[in-house]
Amino acid sequence: MSRDLTALFAPRSVAVVGASDDHSKYGNWISVRALRGSREVHLVNRTRPTVLGRPTVPSLRDVDGPVDLAVITVPAQGFAAAVDDALAIGVRAVVGITGGLGDQQDEIARKVREAGACLLGPNCLGVLDCSTNLELTSYDFPAGQVAMISQSGNIAIELAGPLADAGLGYSRFASLGNQADLDAADLVDACAEHDETRAIALYCEDFRDGRRFARAAARAHAAGKPVVLLAVGRGQASARGARSHTGSLVTDGVVVEAACDAAGIELVSTPTEMAHLLQALLRTRPPRGRRVAVFADGGGQAQVASDCLEAAGMDVPRFTPELAADVAADLPPAAATENPVDVAGGGEQDIGCFSRITATLTETGEVDAVLLTGFFGGYGEYGPSLAAGELAAAHDIAALKGNVVVHTMNWRSLAADVLREGGVAVYRSVEDAVWALDRLTRRGAHVPPGVPPIPPAEPPLRGNDYWTARRFLSSAGLPFPPGAEVRTLAELRAARLRYPVVLKALGDDHKSDRGGVVLGIDTPEALEDAWHDVATRLTPEACSVEEMADTSVELILGVRQDLRFGPVVLAGFGGVYAEVLRDNRCALGPVSKERARRLLLSLRGAPLLTGFRGRPAVDVDAAADVLVALSEVAAAHPELAEIECNPVAVTPHGALCLDARIVLVP
Incomplete structure (x- = not known):
């Protein structure tokens, strides 16, 4: 259930604690903007009787009348007392501009929640809601239809520039700060329910409860409000000391990508990419496919x-003779008409050809x-008649119902403004236009699988040696070849197995690299020889002897607990x-059978699974069953930091886990 943030975005009255005449302080910047609105504003300053020519009060407790929202900008040593004053007079929302609170911010947040109020920040840049004429920030943001939720004030300011260039702006802005109380999920939920918001932009460095955030984003997606996320740190591994391949392959970036895939979140790398994609999402429907007609007024x-x-993987198909003839009817004889289309100077002769040909296409x-x-x-620029005709053509293009994206070197022109105002995405560079079109097409082809629920935790596993892991996973339904633990x-000699067998030295995570795995042992004598050799060289704590399994394809299937x-x-x-x-895919677990199949078949090497150059297809369903079982075990056992079965041997007749490794949470 989403929290009621009415007092944060639509307060009846506001107080600025730490209001100031000093132009270098937040208390001044926010007070100036607060006073631009029509709601009642109380300025609090404990030493000055007036600020900005307005009377002040020394404390929130001295305010005459109710206060819904308090913005606190005082130094850190006075912040807790200011919050106490706010709660004492019934304030329902607190915006904490103050930073440097250290450990005390958690206690402050607890008090706020227990009072039934909410806290944005601390260490944040403020809050804005253009639909309620609320402006409590230190920067003048352009108004528009994008809700911006950001943990960085500068990122929000940087994004505002390219958004304004595209004729876009903010419906709301909320600075996350330290997220001591309100977090990204709370604010995504609130913005998804906001009628004046059509898309949500998010810059986040710490998601706190990532599952909850993903579920909120999925709700926004279902409500038709796309969420575009700029996340940092995606290039660094989160488990540098990981003992398994899974731990090193499932990095922070991979985890965020998996969450975005599940919830339908669009992930970008820079504020510029964010602006380009937001423009496309707000102005162009996702195309049904990847076929694109190129319409230019220059061959180059x-x-x-x-x-x-x-x-970019898009298709520029040659037109049928019938379509090429329809295009040619509107253009000079020298024009190219089979895709790409080049008007060959036809624009100057008949500016209306731009809208007619675009309509045809x-x-x-x-x-x-x-x-x-x-x-x-x-x-x-060439004359009044061309100017009028060009604007008319721009209006006609904007009125079309098809998927049109525009790149023009004259992106600041009146005609470009008409296109943007009419709902057409306009880009300064062709590579940006193509990038946005590609992202739109991918979005149209992707159906988010949703964020899976986590089941109740089961009694924790004790121990994580190989045979403990193997027995534990076997009990969960994972298939292993017959084997025995021997010391x-x-x-x-007592092991009763069919030859050939494999001997594994246990207690060494890199046993393969050290000659601790001996394959293809086909007699009891050879097995004893291998035992003596491994025991002499590696002195393992124990060994595992297992029947050799047929292998068509070797997979790694694992789970990391984030x-x-x-x-x-x-x-x-x-x-x-x-x-x-590094041919792998990730998803939030636990996964369904169908989701597991999709993951396996989305690998670059998927033809090796489905049959390639005469080789038979392997049992993808059996591999999917292993992945489902692993994901369910991990979801029910949060004490398992990592689980890995590598390799999993998959043949046309089934799948077997040939190794297992479990890492417990420290």
């Missing part, structure tokens, strides 16, 4: 756009989107080459 730009599209079933690229928007030569997002499932091509090949 037609070719550059076509190359960019094909490099959007109405055909031969393409899924149109990329208009070149000089459009600059013809108006003495007598136990080795502190923020819970179990994250890994599927990839494995064996000793797992980290070399």
